[in-house]
Amino acid sequence: MGRSVRKDRGGQRAEPQLFSAAKGGKGRAGKEASPPPRGSRRRRRSLLWPVIRFGLTLAVIGTLGLAGMFGYVWMTLDKQGLLQIPDRDPGIMILANDGSVLAEQGSFNGDEVRIADxxxxxxxxxxxxxxxxxxxxxxxxxxxxxxxxxxxxxxxxxxxxxxxxxxxxxxxxxxxxxxxxxxxxxxxxxxxxxxxxxxxxxxxxxxxxxxxxxxxxxxxxxxxxxxxxxxxxxxxxxxxxxxxxxxxxxxxxxxxxxxxxxxxxxxxxxxxxxxxxxxxxxxxxxxxxNPAAAKTDSYMSAKNFVIDWIGEQLPEFVRDYQQSLVVETTIDPALQNSAELAVAKELGAQGTKLKVSQGAMVVMDGSGAVLAMVGGKSYKKSQFNRATKAKRQPGSAFKPFVYLAALEHGFTPDTVEVDEPIRVGNWQPENYRKKYLGPVALETALALSLNTISVKLVLQLGPQAVVAVAHRLGIVSPLKDDASIALGTSEVTPLELTAAFVPFSNGGYPVTAYAVTRVKTRDGRVIYERNGSGFPRTVGDNELWGMNRMMRLVVTDGTGTRAGFPGFDIAGKTGTSQDYRDAWFIGYTSDLIAGVWVGNDDNSPTGKVTGGLLPAMIWRDVMEPAHRGLTPRPLPGTPQVAMSGPATVTDAQYDMGAAEEPAPPGINAGNFLERLFGGGQGSGNPKKKHNSARERAMRDKLDEP
Structure with missing residues (x-):
């Protein structure tokens, strides 16, 4: 194609003209070509417009469709939830009895940040x-x-x-x-x-x-x-x-x-x-x-056992809550730490040698308030709380309920029973060393944990009487209704057994173990608060005096001597189940009660561990420092019948091997009893003393209506 410039008559440039060699044009000779027909331009415009219109239509439809989809989705949403950002899930702050923080769970104060910071x-x-x-x-x-x-x-x-x-x-x-x-x-x-x-x-x-x-x-x-x-x-x-x-x-x-x-x-x-x-x-x-290494503790505190236990109970106090909660508890941080260290120390030092892998401990006061709880040797390795969930045979630690039933039926600590071989059907219960002492007072029998005497008492009283006493004092687990109950063959938890000993220390009032005293919302509104006067008295002064007299002798002269420490009136009971599978010590003063259990989760026998060994040692490790600064008080109970003064377990009786376990050397607790209460019978003629005591007890029974 070519182009020429044409001037008009005035000499001005004319519009450029297109040249074409097509047929009908002048070609290079300068002949003019015909202009394109008008129809071709219209056809190009007519073809482009539908494409644009189609695109616009699709855009409109797509926009409307997208808007419709968004509208539909919007309608499916709960608009109420969109009016404000929902609060974070409520958290829980658990406080010790001194107001310090035991634990925080979920979201609570101080756990949100600002980007600017x-x-x-x-x-x-x-x-x-x-x-x-x-x-x-x-x-x-x-x-x-x-x-x-x-x-x-x-x-x-x-x-x-x-x-x-x-x-x-x-x-x-x-x-x-x-x-x-x-x-x-x-x-x-x-x-x-x-x-x-x-x-x-x-x-x-x-x-x-x-x-x-x-x-x-x-x-x-x-x-x-x-x-x-x-x-x-x-x-x-x-x-x-x-x-x-x-x-x-x-x-x-x-x-x-x-x-x-x-x-x-x-x-x-x-x-x-x-x-x-x-x-x-x-x-x-x-x-x-230089990658960042997480700072973690290889040891996880046993207080987590307590925290888990409190968390399990919380739904009983607060059914539904929308705010974070503050839970006030009875846990004593110092006592909790002491219990934790004592269990870990003794099991760590002697556990392998004595074939003991686990332990548990509960400490409470006379109201049933749990001050410390250890549910196992290591929370990190096992979160199972043996203090609240492990059902184990208490062995001889159950015998105080047998003896209390006996006192309630007219027996006294001086009542004499004969320690001798006994058979009940095909069952022949035996003492620790399969030796027998002959006539012994009940307090001596309990101090030395003689099995035959406990069985004899159950046979005389009936198993139902013992079951009733145990349930009345706080045992909630089912109990066997046969003579074997005398030796603690029915399983209980450390928590319930410890709580059932509380009436011996608080004047005869059963308790329910508890740790939560009050629950508040974060803004201070009280949702739950513990109150009430508790259970009525179920143990009388005479029976309290008799039980505390007998269980005091367990610690001073009997199987629990390793638990004793000077200056305080202490009583308790050891327990060892069949084949040494469980070992217990439950002991108390007028201020605190604590129970200790050791054994193995698979119920395998220990290395002949008895309640007077590891459990009594752990008990003393915790309770002696816990009593520093406290004023010593005698255990409750007042005798209402003429009874002899406290006795001592003689060396000869120990030498007979009747005790649940060998007594440690160097114990002369009879002198301590004489200083504490005055008088005492000394070592006299045991048989003569026992006969006169039994005669008095029989006469008192005959005088009852």
Whole structure:
């Protein structure tokens, strides 16, 4: 094609003319070509317009469809939940009896952070690994979503998510974890809603305070405390990167249980931060070469047994709550620590040699308030609370209920029974060393834990009388209704057995063991408060005096001498079950009562451990320091019948081997009794004394109506 310039008559340039060599034109000779027909332009315009119109129509339809879909999704949501950000799940703060914090569970005071208080690299670590374009998108990231779809398609499985931080927050705040299309659409809609109503920093702050980091830690402040023993504001770059990596896989990338995986994940976070320009490559390399190590304790306190027990009871006091709670308890921190150390020390020093793997201890006062509880040797290795849940045979530690039933039927501590071989059907109960003492007073029989005398008493009283006494004092477990109850063959827990001894120390009043005194909301409203006068008295003065006289002799002259310490009136009872599977000591003063059990979870025999060994030693380790500063008081009870003074167990009786266990050398507790109460019968003629005592007891029984 060519072009020439034509001038009009005035010499001005005319419009350019197109030249064509087509048929009908002049070609190079300069002949003019015909202009294009008008119809061809109309045809081009007519073809372009339908395409534009179709595109516009699709856009309108798509917009309307998208609006309709969003409207439908919006209508399926609970609008009430969208009017405000829901409160965090209520937490629980458990306080000791001195007001100190025993434990915090869930979200409570001081566990939320502000973005302004954090180093920049802390929130940036989460942005880099979770949502690189967080600051630029409007709740939904089309690029990230498309990339995730493509990556998952290429991989043939879901390996990458396209959710933004806003979407993740929307899911955590408002939605269930169901993986459905409707839930995903709701997540998109709510992310847009969040972006409209909150700033980027607000959304990021909400996210960091609500996301779960594993190991029971919700929110970055709690996570920083759990993993690094510091505030989130004090986190290093490596620590922040590690926590950012935990969010995607709280178990697989847990810094405590999987430190290698956590370190690898943190390295990926640091590289992403460098790629995004949040930190320099040199800073990333330095943090990768010095990974953050979680600061964990190899030892977990036994107070967790108490905390678990309190948590199990809480629904009984508070059925439904919307606020965080403050739970006030009776737990004494110093006594709790002492009990924990004593059990761990004795089992650690002698457990292997004596084939004892577990122990439990409960300490309470005369009202039944639990001051300390140890449910096992190591909470970290086993969370099973043996103090409250382990049903074990109490052995001779059950005998005080037999003897109390006897006193209530007219017997006295001086009543004489003959220690001799006995047979009940095909059962022949025997003493510890299969030796027998002949005529002995009941107090001597209990002090030396003679099995034959206990069985004889049950046969005379009837098993039902003993069962009734045990239940009346606080035993709640089912008890066998036969003669074997004399030797403690029915299983009980350490908590209930210890609580059942409380009436001997508090004047005869049964108790229910408890630890929670009051429950309040965080703003101070009282939801539950313990009150009431308790149970009526069930043990009289005469019987209390007799029982405490006999069980005092257990500690001063009998099988429980290792539990004694000077200056206080102490009583108690040892217990050893068949084949040495369980060993117990339950002892008390007028101020405190404590029970100790040792044994094995699989019920295997120990290395001939008796109640007067490890249990009595643990008891003394805890109770002697617990009584420092307390004023000694005599145990309750007043004799209402003429009874002889306290006796002593003679060396000859010990030499007979009748005791439940060998007595330690060097004990002369009879002198202590004489100093404490005055008088005493000395060693006299046991048989003559016993005969006269029995005659008096028989006469008193005949005089009863």
């Amino acid at each position: 954090l180093p920049d690299y802390v929130p940036n670590a989460f942005i880099a690994i979770e949502d690189r374009r967080f600051r630029s998108h409007y709740g939904v990231d089309p690029i990230g979503l498309a990339r995730a779809i493509y990556t998952n398609y290429r991989s043939g499985r879901v390996v990458q998510g396209g959710s933004t931080l806003s979407q993740q927050l929307a899911k955590n705040l408002f939605l269930s974890p169901d993986r459905t299309l409707q839930r995903k659409l709701q997540e998109l809609v709510l992310a847009l809603w969040l972006e409209k109503h909150y700033s980027k920093d607000d959304i990021l702050q909400l996210y960091l305070n609500r996301v779960y980091f594993g190991s029971g830690a919700t929110g970055i402040e709690k996570a920083a405390q759990v993993y690094y023993r510091k505030s989130a504001a004090e986190l290093s770059l490596a620590e922040a990167a590690t926590l950012a990596g935990v969010v995607k896989a709280p178990s697989a990338a847990n810094p405590i249980s999987n430190p290698r995986a956590a370190s690898d994940r943190a390295g990926l976070v640091l590289e992403s931060m460098a790629d995004a320009g949040f930190i320099t490559p040199e800073e990333a390399a330095a943090a990768i070469s």
